[in-house]
Amino acid sequence: MEENLVIPKHVAIILDGNGRWAKKRGLPRTMGHKQGCVTVEKTVEDAARLGISYLTVYGFSTENWKRSAEEVGALMQLFRYYMVRLLKIAKKNNVRVRMIGDRRRFAQDIIEGINRLEEETKDNTGLTFVIAVNYGGRDEIRRAAAKLAKDVQAGAVDAENITEECFASYLDTAGMPDPDLLIRTSGELRLSNYLLWQLAYSELYVCDCYWPDFNKEELVKAIEAYNKRERRFGGVK
Ligand code: IPE
Ligand code: IPE
Ligand code: MG
Numbered sequence: 001m002e003e004n005l006v007i008p009k010h011v012a013i014i015l016d017g018n019g020r021w022a023k024k025r026g027l028p029r030t031m032g033h034k035q036g037c038v039t040v041e042k043t044v045e046d047a048a049r050l051g052i053s054y055l056t057v058y059g060f061s062t063e064n065w066k067r068s069a070e071e072v073g074a075l076m077q078l079f080r081y082y083m084v085r086l087l088k089i090a091k092k093n094n095v096r097v098r099m100i101g102d103r104r105r106f107a108q109d110i111i112e113g114i115n116r117l118e119e120e121t122k123d124n125t126g127l128t129f130v131i132a133v134n135y136g137g138r139d140e141i142r143r144a145a146a147k148l149a150k151d152v153q154a155g156a157v158d159a160e161n162i163t164e165e166c167f168a169s170y171l172d173t174a175g176m177p178d179p180d181l182l183i184r185t186s187g188e189l190r191l192s193n194y195l196l197w198q199l200a201y202s203e204l205y206v207c208d209c210y211w212p213d214f215n216k217e218e219l220v221k222a223i224e225a226y227n228k229r230e231r232r233f234g235g236v237k
Contacts, residue, residue, distance in 0.1 A: 005220075006227055007223065008180035009052070010176065010179045010181075011052050011054070011055050011183065011222075012181070012195055013055070013057045014183070014184040014192060015036060015039070015057060016188055016192075018036040021036075030074040039212050039213075041086070042216075043055070044129050047127055047219070050216075050220075050223070052127060053127065053177075054127070054176055055127060055128070056130040057131055059079075060075060060135070061134075061135060076110065080113065083117055087120060090120075090124065093126060094124045096125075097118060099130070101132050101140070102134050103133065132194070135172075135194075137195055141171070141196065143172075148162065148166075178201065178234060179199060182199055183205050183222045184204075184207075185210060187206060187207075188206070203226050203229045203231065205226065
């Protein structure tokens with residue numbers, strides 16, 4: 001079956017349900033996040049092997065800072081740990097890593113880790129793995145608008161010539177194709193401020209399984225569902 005599938009070029013994922021996964025097992029939420037990181041690693045390798053070109057995963061939203069200090073702190077520790085592992089995985093699988101979102105709010109060592117991940121994997125030619133951290137679709141559009149306004153003010157851009165392509169080139173995802181398929185785990189039917197501009201014509205797929213339980217089989221199921229869709233606009237199929 002897998003051989004006959006059209007593989008979407010760009011798959012975006014809202015990984016959700018780490019907390020519920022842990023709760024179901026009587027574990028602290030942090031354990032769900034830890035297991036969720038393992039699933040991210042596996043999904044990167046699965047996506048690379050399936051021939052997906054871009055995988056964009058929502059790791060931490062601009063709203064997630066409102067969670068308890070304990071949970072935010074634990075998530076930051078997990079970033080620190082998994083950034084190092086991710087560098088190894090990226091090198092092994094020819095994966096290029098890119099981060100979107102406003103990284104300036106993170107601690108200095110995390111910012112340095114993110115920069116290093118991008119720098120050391122930038123020449124890899126396989127899957128581009130994009131992680132959205134301190135990311136919010138509205139915040140991304142706001143930052144793009146502010147940058148564009150500066151260029152207009154400086155005379156570098158004529159306001160009359162601001163096309164959709166021009167605006168998109170100011171977004172964090174500049175140069176990337178829009179997602180063909182959005183997957184959300186854990187059954188919630190909302191976008192939670194994810195890629196608001198880029199998802200304009202993406203196919204949406206929601207599965208019930210909690211993110212730590214997501215695996216290659218679930219990914220292939222989503223791609224199979226995508227193959228059955230009649231797309232109107234957007235990427236090739
Ligand atoms: C997703 O799982 C991970 C992050 C948002 C960081 P949640 O933590 O949202 O898990 P639930 O939705 O509470 O189950
Ligand atoms: C979306 O999940 C954000 C990430 C996956 C990082 P949330 O669990 O934070 O979203 P809401 O609160 O259910 O909308
Ligand atoms: Mg959630």
